[in-house]
Amino acid sequence: MTESGQQVEKAKRLPRAVRERQILDAAVTVFARHGYHPASMDEVSEVAGVSKPMIYSYLGSKEDLFLQCIRREANLLIDTVQAGIDLDVAPDMQLWTGLRAFYGFVADHRESWTVLHQQALAVGGKFATEITALREHAIAMVTKLVVSQGSRKGLAEQAEFSGEGLAAALVGAAEALADWWLDRPDISPGVLASWLMNLTWLGFNDLVEGQVWRPTDA
Amino acid sequence: MTESGQQVEKAKRLPRAVRERQILDAAVTVFARHGYHPASMDEVSEVAGVSKPMIYSYLGSKEDLFLQCIRREANLLIDTVQAGIDLDVAPDMQLWTGLRAFYGFVADHRESWTVLHQQALAVGGKFATEITALREHAIAMVTKLVVSQGSRKGLAEQAEFSGEGLAAALVGAAEALADWWLDRPDISPGVLASWLMNLTWLGFNDLVEGQVWRPTDA
Amino acid sequence: MTESGQQVEKAKRLPRAVRERQILDAAVTVFARHGYHPASMDEVSEVAGVSKPMIYSYLGSKEDLFLQCIRREANLLIDTVQAGIDLDVAPDMQLWTGLRAFYGFVADHRESWTVLHQQALAVGGKFATEITALREHAIAMVTKLVVSQGSRKGLAEQAEFSGEGLAAALVGAAEALADWWLDRPDISPGVLASWLMNLTWLGFNDLVEGQVWRPTDA
Amino acid sequence: MTESGQQVEKAKRLPRAVRERQILDAAVTVFARHGYHPASMDEVSEVAGVSKPMIYSYLGSKEDLFLQCIRREANLLIDTVQAGIDLDVAPDMQLWTGLRAFYGFVADHRESWTVLHQQALAVGGKFATEITALREHAIAMVTKLVVSQGSRKGLAEQAEFSGEGLAAALVGAAEALADWWLDRPDISPGVLASWLMNLTWLGFNDLVEGQVWRPTDA
């Protein structure tokens, strides 16, 4: 009050775009904290510092709000991973950089990851559809890498294996490791990614025999 | 009438244990159908064919009820898998038989699996704790196999890998594959288990080069 | 307490049918007092001496509740009027007795009449449909009387008049007179009915006998 | 720019009177569409193409707005009917021309009629008072005609009839016929008016000439 004429106590009357972001941020926090159903619009409005009618006016119903949270975070995840992949290197390195970017995202956006991974699926309906699409996106990316590696090695796909199945397993392993990681924050994203590479790309048996997969460069 | 004090005229009046099973069965169905929060005690009582006060009298609150569902199904899962593992064979075969038993359980108890895997975690609190314990049980089992295989091969655990981390990833992959499988019922449990063995035990790269892991006997 | 062991303070735990009647009675009162939209379920529950969940459990939503009020009162009105008509007398006397019964109903059930006449139509939707049906029932009854009187007098219906239109006007006049009457309670139902008979029946009789009023010029 | 200080660049900035008319027009439309309570100020502002604060600034609260709608439309109705009556002709012709003008108004201003007849009464309070006044105005006009016709015929008002009651019935019949007419637009206002004249005036004339209908027995 002595140093600055600027009063901060009333930061009201903000433009719509800003408020919408505030609300979505708050919603992600609250949905991550309680899950969809137990989360109350009251708590969202409180955390956002905005009255409930604004939420309804700007973002629509609770369902709409949740959906927009999911979409925003899902897109952020996709963009982050895609930006982290170096397309000019060998398939294994592409996978590794993608995984590293993925774990980076999880570390930087724990709430987003919680909402996407633990909450949205359980609710079902439109939300599960959205998450399923996200996962299928990931599986498709991994499948492409797997197939391209197969080609490089001059191998036609073996009938008894499903590239998509393997990719689904790999993606599931990556997700599970992310959850496991949440309580062990002292491990770096790169290390996690390496574990997965060694487990799935190289195989446990090779590991046992002393072979280790390592990033060629970064 | 002379031989038995039990009268037949009361089709009701079932012994407590039977009622409790009826109720738990109904609860699993309803929780799998809607998830914990949206599920209503009314629907449980309706599906169980039992009035609501009986549920409260026998099994306690909604939270208690859900907890007992989880525990019953978790124990069933553990028992089923444990019963499926042949302890007299090599570690890889133990893992394979365990996985096969796991997928058998998922196929035979879809509702149980849905409740355990998709719902309980999302609710958090005591429930998540319970599920986490279940998963840690699984991880511990797998870790033991992994370590024992390492010993057989005369290898000290390498510092840069966490047996538990690898096991967590493997368990996660197995769970993810179970979900992926729910929409593709034409694949047999054994085949799913083989995929996982090849992906994690043998490694994708070995696969590509023509090595394939196969069950030695069964 | 000294004179009677009977405690009246807690008249709870009544059978469903009784509660339903209590609730409907209260609802008619409240809807008549405020109209459909401003009426609150809270007030209905308060007037009924019953908690809100019972209303929803027994009668359904606010819309359902209103609809059932309308239907109950409409049927009561129809039954009352029909019971008041002596079918063995001449058409004019049938009309008169019907009107007298109608005004008797309005006098005895002011709230019912208010709900039926002033509120239900204004709300529109299903409710207006219901009221329209009631009115059409009344118009049909009157039309029958009008036509039978025409036949008695040996008159084919004249093309330039619509029996239904005349009946609608007559019914409207009767309703309007009922409203007008609400603030002048010292007039007896029979007198009101006589007024209407003199205004409309005498005119109608002239029509039947071939007299027609026509504009003299324009 | 030299001749006029008014700039053309502002398509907005309309004079207050114009804005008020816009708003009232929109309000009549919206109130006719939904009724008073379900109508929202948002919809009014949207239909009017004017922001909500302007409505409050120019016309006050929702209640004020509705009241001014009613008053404007009521005055329009009164003026229209009064303008349609030829005061130089016989009473029956005056009534007929008045009715014709009334039905002309209903045909030309359905929304106004809906608001006045179906909505305003149901809301009660000030609004019902306003409508009651309108109706009493109509009844007074008709009563005057009725009495003047009685005088022309040299008849003192008979004690057992209330000129006002008869007029109320006639007005009610006219209103009811207007509603009935809304779904049958192929009939001309003049024909409707004729029906009413035949139904009520002929009867009234008999009354004036001493004929009285009486119940034969009860």
Place this chain on the structure above:
DNA sequence: AATGAATGAGCCTTCATTCAT
């Protein structure tokens, strides 16, 4: 042993109304 009857509490949603620009 078993249940119909009953409710306190809370949540989603909307609306009339005003403030600050």
Place this chain on the structure above:
DNA sequence: AATGAATGAAGGCTCATTCAT
């Protein structure tokens, strides 16, 4: 003069839980 931004207050509806029979 004109409006986007903002909210207090209230209403419909549901649910887990218990009481009295």
